[in-house]
Amino acid sequence: MLRQFRVLWIALFLAGYGLAFGDSIPAGNAPAPGSEGDTLTKVDKRMAYLVYKLLDKDGKIKGANLERGEKLFYQNCRGCHGTDGMRVDFTPTEARPTYLGKRAREDMPTFWYQMNFGDDSREGMNPFYDEIELDEMVDIAGYAQTLP
Ligand code: HEC
Known part of the structure; x- marks a missing residue:
């Protein structure tokens, strides 16, 4: 699953590079x-x-309003993931747990995908693409990177 998104990330990067610097589409x-x-x-x-618009070179979300992100997280995510994002461990079969904050910091593409489009392979995580505005998602994503 995670590897899949990393491949997607790289593919998008290359496609974007081609679009920006290639000569096929001015x-x-x-x-x-x-x-x-x-x-x-x-x-x-x-x-x-x-x-292209949100990630800095360290994989951090640029321009998030963390205060608003906290509120939105509280309204939309806390019920299942807990106030600190540690209610659900995403890697229960591994020795070390992975919570929402860690995922957001270390693998934002996966976080972003799951928040937008949900998770077909696992129960419970629904897509928020049609529920939460894009600018609000930016704030949630930025805030999630501050969680433990
Ligand atoms: C109705 C409960 C529910 C709500 C509300 C919810 N989630 Fe989830 N979420 C889940 C469940 C269940 C999983 C899958 C956990 C598992 O099986 O590992 C999940 C998984 C995820 C994952 C995947 C993490 C990974 O790497 O595997 C992310 C990211 C995530 N949620 C973010 C959010 C965000 C952001 C919000 C608020 C906008 C949110 N969730 C709201 C239940 C919920």
Whole structure:
């Protein structure tokens, strides 16, 4: 699962590099959203947005309002994940637990994917793509990186 997202991350990076510096599609001439040439899925777009607009070189979310993120986390996530994000251990079969804060700090692409699109392979984590606005997700993601 995690490896899968790392591969996606790299693929998006390369695709973006090609778009930015390659000569196939001139900059500023991207296909109109919804047009025939617009082949990116909403998953591609959300993941690319993370990689290009939100992550700094250390994998930290840029420009998050942590105060608002805390409130939104409290409203939307705390019920299941706990106030500190430590109610659910994502790696119960491994010796060391992985909680939400650790996941957010060390593997934001996975965190971002799961928050947006949920988890098909496991019960319980629902997609928030249609529930929470993008700018609010940025704040939640930034706040989650501060959790233990
Ligand atoms: C209804 C309960 C519920 C709510 C609400 C909820 N989650 Fe989850 N979440 C889960 C469950 C259950 C899992 C899967 C845990 C497992 O099986 O390892 C999960 C998994 C995740 C994962 C995957 C972590 C990993 O790497 O495996 C992330 C990230 C996550 N949740 C973030 C959030 C965020 C952010 C919110 C609030 C916007 C949220 N969740 C709200 C129940 C919930």
